[in-house]
Amino acid sequence: MIQKTFGKFTKWGVLKNLIVREIDDLIIGSLGIVAFISFFVGGVVAIQTAINTDNPLLPGYLVGFATRQSIILEFAPTFISIIMAGKVGSFITSSLGTMRVTEQIDALEVMGINTYNYLIFPKIIALTLYPFLISFSMALGILGGYLACVSGGFSSHADFVDGLQLDFRSFHIVYAFIKTFLFAMLLATIPSYHGYFMKGGALDVGKASTTSFVWTSVAIIITNSIVTNLLLT
Amino acid sequence: MIEIKNLVKSFDETQVLKGISTTFEKGKTNLIIGQSGSGKTVFLKSILGLFEADSGEIIFGNTSLKSMDLKERALLRQEIGMVFQGSALFDSMNVEENIMFPMRMFTTASEEEIRERANTVINRVNLVNANLKLPSEISGGMKKRVAIARAIIMNPKYLFCDEPNSGLDPRTAILIDNLIQEITREYEITTVINTHDMNSVMEIGEKIVFLENGFKEWEGTNQEIFKTDNESVTKFVYSSEMFKKIRKIYIDESI
Known part of the structure; x- marks a missing residue:
């Protein structure tokens, strides 16, 4: 599938419109849900950390530090990706599956179009912008944590900012984006495979979307484990 | 052929x-x-x-x-032009875009030329006031007409x-x-x-x-299907009483 996706390219004039449409559907269309989840989960992470480390022996900056580490290293790249496996992945599988069921893919093939390139390549290109979505999630998660902590009286502005700056390793950002990019490729390819090769009718589109979500999530978790072992240990 | x-x-x-x-x-x-x-x-x-x-x-x-x-x-x-059973129109495109799609994909014709050719085939299949409608907004018969127009736009x-x-x-x-x-x-x-x-x-x-x-x-x-005595064909084609009567009338008239 991957080999055919990068073979016999669709006319550029058509392809660029497809890429723009996929960016709109997959990236821009996900900004709202990512912002909402990141902001509030960031807040909850900070509050939970503050409550569980409420001890005079522990430094005040710990809340900011823990919030930053958990959001940058795990929450934004991994858990947002699992949520995206549900949103973006299901969208990809169901749209390709519906095209398969309604013979739209056959219609493209009869015209002599490389359907892999026409349908899947724009999704892969659109999802190369996925790291921007995750950086947006990181920023909003930390902002949510800061506002929840400071406005709720769990931590002072100075302590939280100290914690954010403490022992900052730029490699953690590199690590987060390396795995984000790998997750993006999984988000583009696994749901595409399940949608493109779907067989059956309307009910099977739903089944394919569920299967695609499960396998994308499993692949993300396994990749996360492998990348973490390779890069952080 | x-x-x-x-x-x-x-x-x-x-x-x-x-x-x-x-x-x-x-x-x-x-x-x-x-x-x-x-x-x-x-x-x-x-x-x-x-x-x-x-x-x-x-x-x-x-x-x-x-x-x-x-x-x-x-x-x-x-x-080759193809009309599928369910029409197979592209959901994300309106009627006009569906019809123009093969020309946009395979020709170097200008947008004006493509639109002109599309209007010719739209008129040929008698599609009225549907150019900007989405496939979900038109009837089954109109969908077939759009599918036929899309199939013939490249002069197959x-x-x-x-x-x-x-x-x-x-x-x-x-x-x-x-x-x-x-x-x-x-x-x-x-x-x-x-x-x-x-x-x-x-x-x-x-x-x-x-x-x-x-x-x-x-x-x-x-014409020949009325006269055939192939058992499988007659069983299939003349399975309804109406077609049996039509066949009888045709044979009687021929005699």
Whole structure:
């Protein structure tokens, strides 16, 4: 599938419109849900950390530090990706599956179009912008944590900012984006495979979307484990 | 003209097409008929190259599909128009964009030229005030017209239709049948229609191929089908009382 996706390219004039449409559907269309989840989960992470480390022996900056580490290293790249496996992945599988069921893919093939390139390549290109979505999630998660902590009286502005700056390793950002990019490729390819090769009718589109979500999530978790072992240990 | 020689196609252990040979003539509406499961759709999709045949030959014009390289096959596909059973219109495009799609993909024509050609075929299939509507906003009959317009916008040499009037009311079905026949004659296209609609058989069956259990059981014209004593054909075509009466009237009048 991957080999055919990068073979016999669709006319550029058509392809660029497809890429723009996929960016709109997959990236821009996900900004709202990512912002909402990141902001509030960031807040909850900070509050939970503050409550569980409420001890005079522990430094005040710990809340900011823990919030930053958990959001940058795990929450934004991994858990947002699992949520995206549900949103973006299901969208990809169901749209390709519906095209398969309604013979739209056959219609493209009869015209002599490389359907892999026409349908899947724009999704892969659109999802190369996925790291921007995750950086947006990181920023909003930390902002949510800061506002929840400071406005709720769990931590002072100075302590939280100290914690954010403490022992900052730029490699953690590199690590987060390396795995984000790998997750993006999984988000583009696994749901595409399940949608493109779907067989059956309307009910099977739903089944394919569920299967695609499960396998994308499993692949993300396994990749996360492998990348973490390779890069952080 | 399309010539089929001894076409065989299997899925796993099941042989669906068991050596079919026939010829589809230019400028005529060629019909493939047969019961559900007789291999009609597999036959049509094998000719189109959507299924790779196990053996046999498919000859478009004078060139065998087997001897064509990928580039030649791609060019051949641009000479083929296809009307799918469910119309297969692209959901994300409006009627006009659906029709213009093949030209946008395969020609270097300007947007103005493409639009002009689209308007010609839109008028030809009698589509009125539907250009900017989405496929979900138009009726089944209009969808078929859009599918036909999209299939003929590139001036194809070959037109394939998979059950073009399924799901349509009898009046619209006849209009679609007549439209396909007119277009076939007007543009000198080799049209192959997969159907089990007996009205289509009687109305536009200039050449009929009857399939049964993966074999070609019978072939002839819509005049000959009245006279045939092939048991399988008569069982299938004259299964309803109405068609039995029509046949009787036809035979009585002939005598």
